[in-house]
Amino acid sequence: MTHRNGTGSVPDMVLAQARRQPDAPATACVGERITYRQLAGRAAGIAAALTRSGVRPGAVVAVHTERGPGVLPAQLGVWLMGGICLTLPCDLPRGRLEAILTDAAPQAVVGGPCGGPEADVPGVARVIDPAACATADPEALAPAGDSAYLIYTSGSTGAPKGVLVGHEFFALLARWHGGYGVTPADRASSIAALSFDAFMWETWPYLCHGASVHFAPGELKLAPWELGDWYREQGIGLSFLPTPLAEAYLRHGTHFGQLRCLLTGGDRLRLWDGHPLRRFVNHYGPTETTVVATSHEVAPTSTGAVPIGWAIGTARTMVFDGERETAPAAAGELLVGGACLALGYWGNPAATQRSFVRVTGSGDRWYRTGDLVRRNDEGELEFLGRIDRQIKVRGVRVEPGEIEGVLGRYPGASDVVVDWDQDGARLTAYVVGGADGGEAHTRSGLTGFVRRHLPAEMVPQHYVFLDRIPMTAQGKVDRTALLRTP
Incomplete structure (x- = not known):
């Protein structure tokens, strides 16, 4: 699937790696390892099972599973049959699960350890057990559709909102991420929760470039001082940590092993005594901007509040006062434009129209982030707060x-x-x-x-x-x- 900008989709790039290095490890966790050949074959089998069950391209398909390597063939399988992937963690509260399923109305569920055929997934008749799917030839599939995935964020009206992200924008993120020097020899970590859009960022861009993704044990999220030991044991070279965990890791961590690049984002970053890392990058981006919109290279001597930086890739930023772009150094609402923008809110055109706007004199489409920012003397963006009541709890939008x-x-x-x-x-x-x-x-x-x-x-x-x-x-x-x- 080739997009208007000439880029292949994330599934295309991953399948290319499966052809190039079929026996290389794609993902691993304690006691489990999946090669690129196995990833592609299992995904194709899931795609074939979904198609046989009557699911049509363009439909929403839920992946309801434990966090671990098994989620990746399930997600890829949804894309290979042309579906929109909605990932639902096993620990999602029942009420939240029901609200999302009612809104998204998936045609099927791909079940994992917590979501197999024996599980009660309300309102969904088709449940595909990935363990029962035979491997298949991914080259025989012809994925279609513009939409890649659906992620639900906290909604101000009392109901979660589904953000629909396109394949084109997801592929642009994966290609931009290659600028971190990702190679097939790299090992990257996966630590974010399945419901956090950062999970899509810390996994698929690495697989697009042939690296292997290693899932951290869940308990490490509660013990940042153990992260360094795990990084060293697994040979992790690149890792994303949500802002609060990154701050805790830098305060308590003593072992950095082969870690050459730590990425963070999700909340306002503050440093007390600089950092000892070879490379440390702060990122900013609401779900509506396909995970990342800006980035800032953090100097080892940085202290205090860290800027959110410059627009990445094809993204553009504007500091807006309600009528026009503000003067340099003046505060205003951050607007994000460019090819990074999500398609909109699932089944909610009114909310889409309110948040994705046309600015007078520009004519382009911009997303209103609700974040108050200003540009510093170097022209980088600094986060000042919110213009509404939205808050961040452990890096998650609430x-x-x-x-x-x-x-x-x-x-x-x-x-x-x-x-x-x-x-x-x-x-x-x-x-x-x-x-x-x-x-x-x-x-x-x-x-x-x-x-x-x-x-x-x-x-x-x-x-x-x-x-x-x-x-x-x-x-x-x-x-x-x-x-x-x-």
Whole structure:
């Protein structure tokens, strides 16, 4: 599949590697290793099974599986039959899973250890067990379609939004990533959660360039001081870490092994004492800009807040004041344009129209990030904050309104506001009503209720019970007064 810009798709590039080096390792984890030949053959078998079951090109197909090497043949298989890949982690709360499946309406599910035929995947009749799929010849397939994958992000209206990313833009990201000097001799890590768009970035671009992807044990995410040992044991040369984990790793890590390049992104990066790495790069990019829109090479002596840098590849950036591009050094909303933009929000043309806009005098399509930035003296972008209520928790985008919508359904809760506490350390829910059984009992009930509907990063860490939510004279929530509440 060749795009307008002359580039082949990610599946095309991976299959080319399977022809070039069939017996080279594509991916590995503890006790499991998959070569490029096996990756292509298993994916083709899954694609053939999907086609036989009646799934048509252009349909959404869910991949519901444990994080590990097995997810890659499943994703590639969806692409090889022309489908749109929706990856759903096994640890997704039931309520969240049902909301996404209702919105995306996948025609089939490719099941893994947690999602095989015996699993209850609500509303989806076709369930393909990848273990039961015979390998097939990928060269006999003719993938079609413009859309590569669908990823759901937190939505301000109380429901998750599906971001639809095209094959063309995904391929551009993979080709740009080759600028990090990726070769077939490289070993890269996979650490991000399946639901995080960074997972697509830390896996497929490496496979497009013939490197091998090694899945880190899940417990390493909780023990950054062990990462260095794992990097050294596995011979990892390139790795992506979400910003909070990268900061923790640099504070606690002592073993860097063969690591020649550490990539980070997802939140505001701050350094206290510089860094000892051979190469360290900070990235910025909402899901709507195909993972990465800007990057900044971090100098070893850098301290304090780190810039988000310059636009990458075909991306373009504009600092916008609501009417026009701002003067140098003036703050404004960051707009991202160029060939990196997602196709839009799945089944939500109104939200797409609000977020993907045409700027007067430009005529081009731009994505409104909602991030407040300015350009420094070198012309690089510096992140200043948000123009709305969106926050980041462990590098994951969170809309407080979505959490408020869930908590508002808790029996007896008449009003809810979610925000950081005064110190900015804990995600806090301020709740009116619902505490008739005692605050301790209600905290437990609220926590359990939220966990059934939302992922872990969206579960409040603290609850404050109030008689009423403080309001300003204009009838808006008085957040200053709210944060002073003990």
